[in-house]
Amino acid sequence: MYRYDEFDHDYVRARVSEFRDQTRRRIDGALTEDEYKPLRLMNGLYLQLHAYMLRVAIPYGTLNSRQMRTLAMIAERWDEGYGHFTTRQNIQYNWTKLTDVGDILDALADVEMHAIQTSGNTIRNVTADHFAGAAADEIEDPRPTAELIRQWSTAHPEFAFLPRKFKIAVTGSPNDRAVTKAHDIGLRMVLSDAGAPGYEVIVGGGLGRTPMIGKVIRDFLPKADLLPYLEAILRVYNLHGRRDNKYKARIKILVHETGIDDMRAQVEAEFERQMREEGGPLVAPDPEHVARIAAYFTPPAFAALPDRSEGLESAMAHDAALKTWVENNTSEHRAPGHAIVTVAIKGTGEAPGDATTAQMRVLADMGEKYSHDELRISHEQNVILPHVRKDDLPAVFSALRKAGLATANAGLITDIIACPGLDYCALATARSIPVAQDLSRRFAAPDRAKAIGNFTIKISGCINACGHHHVGHVGILGLEKSGIENYQITLGGDHTETMAVGERAGPGISAEEVGPAIERLVDAYLDRREGENERFIDTYRRVGADPFKEALYAA
Amino acid sequence: MARTFKPQIVSANDLAIGDVVYMNSGGGWTRKLAEAAIAHTPEEGETLMGRAAPQQAKVVGPYLADVALDDDGRPFPTHFREKFRTRGPSTRPDLGKQSANPERREPLAASGGI
Amino acid sequence: MPLITDTGFAPDDSPALIDMEALPDAGEGAALDLPLDADIAAIVPHFNRLALIVVPFPSFADGRGFSIARRLRALGYRGRLRAAGHVITDQYPFARFCGFDEVQISDILAERQPENLWLDAQGRAVPPFLKRKARGWT
Numbered sequence: 001m002y003r004y005d006e007f008d009h010d011y012v013r014a015r016v017s018e019f020r021d022q023t024r025r026r027i028d029g030a031l032t033e034d035e036y037k038p039l040r041l042m043n044g045l046y047l048q049l050h051a052y053m054l055r056v057a058i059p060y061g062t063l064n065s066r067q068m069r070t071l072a073m074i075a076e077r078w079d080e081g082y083g084h085f086t087t088r089q090n091i092q093y094n095w096t097k098l099t100d101v102g103d104i105l106d107a108l109a110d111v112e113m114h115a116i117q118t119s120g121n122t123i124r125n126v127t128a129d130h131f132a133g134a135a136a137d138e139i140e141d142p143r144p145t146a147e148l149i150r151q152w153s154t155a156h157p158e159f160a161f162l163p164r165k166f167k168i169a170v171t172g173s174p175n176d177r178a179v180t181k182a183h184d185i186g187l188r189m190v191l192s193d194a195g196a197p198g199y200e201v202i203v204g205g206g207l208g209r210t211p212m213i214g215k216v217i218r219d220f221l222p223k224a225d226l227l228p229y230l231e232a233i234l235r236v237y238n239l240h241g242r243r244d245n246k247y248k249a250r251i252k253i254l255v256h257e258t259g260i261d262d263m264r265a266q267v268e269a270e271f272e273r274q275m276r277e278e279g280g281p282l283v284a285p286d287p288e289h290v291a292r293i294a295a296y297f298t299p300p301a302f303a304a305l306p307d308r309s310e311g312l313e314s315a316m317a318h319d320a321a322l323k324t325w326v327e328n329n330t331s332e333h334r335a336p337g338h339a340i341v342t343v344a345i346k347g348t349g350e351a352p353g354d355a356t357t358a359q360m361r362v363l364a365d366m367g368e369k370y371s372h373d374e375l376r377i378s379h380e381q382n383v384i385l386p387h388v389r390k391d392d393l394p395a396v397f398s399a400l401r402k403a404g405l406a407t408a409n410a411g412l413i414t415d416i417i418a419c420p421g422l423d424y425c426a427l428a429t430a431r432s433i434p435v436a437q438d439l440s441r442r443f444a445a446p447d448r449a450k451a452i453g454n455f456t457i458k459i460s461g462c463i464n465a466c467g468h469h470h471v472g473h474v475g476i477l478g479l480e481k482s483g484i485e486n487y488q489i490t491l492g493g494d495h496t497e498t499m500a501v502g503e504r505a506g507p508g509i510s511a512e513e514v515g516p517a518i519e520r521l522v523d524a525y526l527d528r529r530e531g532e533n534e535r536f537i538d539t540y541r542r543v544g545a546d547p548f549k550e551a552l553y554a555a
Numbered sequence: 556m557a558r559t560f561k562p563q564i565v566s567a568n569d570l571a572i573g574d575v576v577y578m579n580s581g582g583g584w585t586r587k588l589a590e591a592a593i594a595h596t597p598e599e600g601e602t603l604m605g606r607a608a609p610q611q612a613k614v615v616g617p618y619l620a621d622v623a624l625d626d627d628g629r630p631f632p633t634h635f636r637e638k639f640r641t642r643g644p645s646t647r648p649d650l651g652k653q654s655a656n657p658e659r660r661e662p663l664a665a666s667g668g669i
Numbered sequence: 670m671p672l673i674t675d676t677g678f679a680p681d682d683s684p685a686l687i688d689m690e691a692l693p694d695a696g697e698g699a700a701l702d703l704p705l706d707a708d709i710a711a712i713v714p715h716f717n718r719l720a721l722i723v724v725p726f727p728s729f730a731d732g733r734g735f736s737i738a739r740r741l742r743a744l745g746y747r748g749r750l751r752a753a754g755h756v757i758t759d760q761y762p763f764a765r766f767c768g769f770d771e772v773q774i775s776d777i778l779a780e781r782q783p784e785n786l787w788l789d790a791q792g793r794a795v796p797p798f799l800k801r802k803a804r805g806w807t
Contacts, residue, residue, distance in 0.1 A: 007797035014794030021789075022759065027570070030782055033615055035757050038730060047615055049636075050643055050651045051573035080650055095650070097572045121730070152807070155796035157763035158739055161732025227807070238736040277743050283798065289806035351646055422636065423644035433646045483634060 001064055001374065002147050002296045004112045011155070012109045015116060019043050020102040042122055042160065044115025045101055048424050054096045055118040056108060060128035060146040060170070061089035061377040061384075063113075065368035068375055070111045072360035078104050083360065085345055085353040087417055087468055088167070089127050089377045090118055094424050116154060121162045123153035123234070127169045129177045130378035133299055134340050134386040136332040140189045140197060142172035144294040145226070151293075152227050152283055159234050163241035164249035166234070167206075176497040179379060181205045181214040182471060184251045185233060190220065198222045203233060203263070204255030207465035211501045212252040215260045217267060223290075225271075227283035232270035236263070300372035300387060305337025309390035322397050324446060325408040330393065333386075339393065341371075341385040342378070342410040343400060348444040351433045352418040353381030362403040370396050379468075380417055382410065413443045413455040413522070417468055421461025421478060422485075428461035430478025430485035431511070435459055438515045443522075452522060454535045456495070471495035473537045474521065475502045476514060487514050491548055492540050505549045517552045524551035561621045564591040564630055565603045566640065567614035575640045575652070576614060582606040584614060586658065588641050589629050593622070671779050672751075673761070673772040675791060678784045681773065683751075686723060695719070705733050709740050716746050724769075726754035735767045742768035758782050761790040766799070 004012070019040075026036040040046075044055040056071070063071075071091055075083045078100045079093040086092055096104060108114055118125050128146040129135065149168055153159070159166075171178040172189040180186025186202035199221045205214025221229055233251075240258070242248045255263050274281040316323040330339040343363065346352050355363070363383050367375040370392045376384035388396060400406040409415045416439060419425065421432030436459055443449050458472030462479070469475030475490035486508040493502030509517060522536075524547050529539045540548065565578040569586075576584040577591035585591065594600035600619050607617035620637050622630035632638045643651015651657065671678040686702040687695055692715055695701070700721035701712070712719075722741065724734040734752055741750065752764045753773040764772055774782070801807045 005797075007800045011794050011797045011800075018759075018793060025786070027612055029612060030786060031757070032781075033611055035729060039759060047568055047573055049640055050575060099571055121732075151801065152798050154798065155794075156798070157766040157796060158735045159732070160763060161730055161735070161760075235736050235739070239733055239740075243731055243733075273743060278745075283802070283807050285807045286805055289801065422639060423646050431645060433644075437646065480635075485635065 001062060002059070002143075002293065008112070009109075012112075012114045012116070013106075015043070015114065015155075016102060016105040016109060019105060023098060023102070038120055038161070041120035042117060043101075043105070044118040045096075045098075046119060046426075048094065048420075048426050049422070050424065051095045052098055052101070053424065054093045054101060054104060054115055055086070056091050056093070056113060056115045057118045057125040058089050058091060058113075058377050059150055060126060060132070060143055061130045061379075062132075062143065063375050063377070064373045065364040065375070067111045067113055068360055068364035068367065070107060070113070072357040072364070074104055074107055075360065076357045082354055082356045084351070084420060085355065085377050085381045085383065087379045087381060087419070087466060088118075088125070089130070089379060090125065091377070092420070094420070119165075120160075121164050121166075123156065123159055123162070123166045123168065126150055126153070127167070127178060127183075127379065129171045129173055130376040130384050131177060131331065131340055131386065132172060132376075133297060134333055134338075135173050135175075135177075136334045137175055138173045138334065139191065140172045141294075141297050141299075142170040142178070142187075142189060143297045144290070145172075145187065145189070145199075145223075146170045147293050147296075148227070148285060148290065149230070152230070159238060162234075162238055163243045164246065164251075166237070166251065168230075174497065176499075177378075179468070179471070179495050179499075181497075181499040182207055182211075182468070182495065183214065185230065186214050187226075192220050192222075196222065199226065201229065201233075204252040204260070206250050206252040207468060207470045208250065209247050209463045209465075210253065210256075211465070211470040212256065213499055213501065214252075215255060217260065217264050224284070224287070227285060228274045228281040229267075229271050231281070231283055232267045232274060235270050236266045240266075299335075300374075302335035302338055302387065303389065305335075305389065305391070307336035307390075309337060309393075312390045312393050315394040319394070321401075321406075321408070322394060324450065325397055325406055326393055328408045328412065328450070329410040330388075335387075337390055339388050339390050341388050341393070341396060343383040343385060343405050344407040344409050344415065345382050345405070346409060346415055346440065347404050347407050348414070349437050349441050352416050352436050355383070359403050359405055362399065362405065366396055366399060380410075380415060382415070408446060409449060411454050411456075412449045413452050413457060414440045414449055416440060416457045416459060417472070418459040419461050419466035421459075421467075425461060427464060428478070429463070429480045430461050430487065432459045432461040432467055432476075432478055435476060435478070435487065435511060435514055439518060442515050442519060451532070452526070452536070453532070454537075455522075456493075457518070458493070458495075468495060469493070470501045471499060472502065473535075473540070474518065479508060481508060485511050487511060489514075489517070489552060491545055492537065494537060503545055505545065505552050509552075513555070516555060520551040520554050521548050524548055560596060561633070562624055562630065563594045563600045563603075563619045564588070564622050565594075565600075565607050565617050566591075566620050566637070567607065567617040570611075570613055570615055573615075578603055578607055578617070584610075586652065588622075588632065591622075591630055593624070593628075593630055594619070670773055670775055671784075673774065673784075673787050674770065675765075677788055678779070683721060683723075703737070705731075705737070709737065709744065713744050716744075716748070719746070719748050721749040721751060722746065723751045723753050723773075726752055726756050729755045729757045729760060734769075735763060738764070738768040758786045758790040759793075761787060762793050762795075765791075766796075 201218040202214035371385040418436040422428035460467035490502030642653040
């Protein structure tokens with residue numbers, strides 16, 4: 001894992017005092033609320049419906065046990081005993097007091113964490129594949145790249161007041177678990193024809209009011225050119241991105257209105273200009289520094305093990321629940337005899353992504369004892385134990401089960417993504433969590449969920465789409481209609497490398513109607529699929545939307 | 556052609572703790588909607604907002620919200636968003652104004668440092 | 670309307686500003702009021718006659734001026750560069766980094782954000798990547 005250098009340490013501490021000072025100036029009137037708001041947002045602090053919410057960055061989703069314990073401590077000491085893991089690999093505390101935030105930020109700094117640029121019109125905290133460094137299909141670990149971007153983007157003086165927020169995601173695997181095509185910039189690690197490592201650069205993706213799939217602006221960018229190239233994209237965006245309408249201010253609209261070819265020409269010209277700049281480009285990382293960062297992400301020394309664990313096999317033979325969990329919640333690891341464990345933060349009837357202090361501490365213990373002291377947060381709002389010996393899976397399962405964290409639903413219909421919605425969020429137009437809870441209960445029977453197979457439901461409580469509803473196999477968008485909550489259903493979305501934006505099925509329906517409608521939809525799918533391995537999305541693509549629309553509105 | 560004016564109250568969030576507050580008849584702030592000053596005309600609404608404007612050091616984002624009045628003349632929210640603001644998260648009845656001890660957090664605090 | 674530099678507030682000593690249309694006829698030592706949507710490449714040939722370029726900040730939240738300043742400096746402008754309008758103290762180090770020499774604000778804003786706050790702002794933390802750059806790392 002990356003360790004702070006002296007500059008990180010100094011800077012994060014300085015930012016805490018700066019934030020305290022800004023808050024004092026807000027209270028004494030030197031700063032108006034309009035001026036203070038972007039400054040607090042840059043430090044992760046929102047004002048929600050009922051209280052302040054602090055969004056803490058978990059850099060590219062990676063943390064160690066000590067950091068997880070600190071997150072638990074913060075929830076206990078300054079919040080209400082729980083935190084919410086988000087679709088951007090962050091954790092949110094929903095009940096912080098303005099006057100406590102400085103102390104919370106100091107506690108985070110103690111364990112090399114912060115809340116910088118988790119919000120605001122800034123380059124947001126960069127996200128990456130949550131299986132990084134563990135996945136069997138990985139070309140290269142994306143985390144050194146993500147860390148380099150973090151170092152460059154943190155407090156970049158030119159890009160602190162962008163037209164709108166700016167999100168960057170990195171993946172090192174052909175299986176895109178980082179949703180790179182739905183980001184302002186997506187980076188996919190690729191090899192050139194000559195075998196040199198670099199990036200495919202995707203720009204202008206995004207969800208929100210106008211969902212767009214990112215477009216390739218550069219097929220192959222040599223690794224060394226990354227930061228000057230990012231700087232070029234950001235400068236073109238900062239100068240020309242629309243500032244007249246916040247719903248048209250993201251780079252996706254600039255790319256759409258300018259056209260990708262013209263955009264590419266502008267970015268390349270800006271890039272060339274920087275490369276010719278006196279004294280070289282502002283940011284051109286020394287290869288030694290890059291190598292130093294990469295060294296922090298050297299994989300742990302995995303024990304040489306046979307890939308098949310006899311202990312696990314025999315335990316599974318006697319414990320059907322264990323077997324189901326292993327089959328469903330573990331993924332293939334690059335090292336033989338190891339597995340990647342997905343811990344569901346989606347117990348039946350619970351709010352997706354919410355973890356209690358006790359659960360966070362159990363997760364910290366599991367990470368420390370069984371996963372080389374590493375944990376990850378996924379954009380699906382689950383926690384990952386990236387490096388677990390197969391021999392240890394029975395013990396891990398048993399400990400997780402005691403903590404209510406062993407639901408075997410990774411990738412299944414109850415592995416629902418949901419934003420906080422109108423239960424917390426000031427921007428929301430309707431609630432998300434109760435809808436997720438209802439669906440989670442309806443499909444709670446493990447056999448049925450397993451029979452349905454891979455099925456993603458994603459729920460957003462407003463058009464901003466924090467719940468990624470556009471790219472759910474089934475997307476649910478909560479809106480207001482004539483003074484009541486109303487839900488629009490989209491079908492056929494896909495967040496992976498075959499990304500697709502879902503199609504609206506028809507008129508919105510009431511909260512009470514959502515559950516029964518989705519049950520009918522699932523029955524229609526089960527009736528029509530060809531074989532048990534045909535996923536809902538495959539059936540949908542094969543037979544089209546009509547039978548599913550019919551099922552949704554059959555009542 | 557008199558437009559029917561819905562009674563309104565001024566709501567905001569407390570600067571220090573973020574909790575929902577309402578302007579009372581003294582121009583101060585209360586955490587209980589029942590204690591809110593009610594504007595029965597647009598002019599009264601403007602007067603209340605005028606009182607809120609200089610209070611940036613205490614509250615954030617004051618605005619007028621529609622209410623209805625019960626038989627005793629007490630205000631209650633008409634929009635579901637405002638209903639949630641008088642209670643707390645619908646999924647966590649143990650938290651927010653609806654909880655057993657809603658005032659465990661001190662509003663308008665000068666308490667402690669920053 | 671005070672000017673703010675690293676030494677604090679100073680009175681406005683600027684010459685009368687000219688607009689883009691007057692630029693081709695501008696004499697030595699002219700001061701240009703640069704619109705935010707100006708074609709920066711078009712003013713490069715006039716750099717040596719310009720003593721001052723003023724970049725407007727219609728709102729502190731509009732960060733275009735930062736990129737304009739960086740581009741002007743990258744293209745070789747060496748004269749005085751001013752950020753004028755709604756700039757807040759927290760942005761002073763950003764403005765300096767991007768190539769501005771000075772900031773000009775309204776009297777009303779100066780009342781709310783007096784000289785001492787602008788001087789304090791200079792002590793703000795330098796972004797870590799700049800420190801790393803000083804080490805030759807990035």
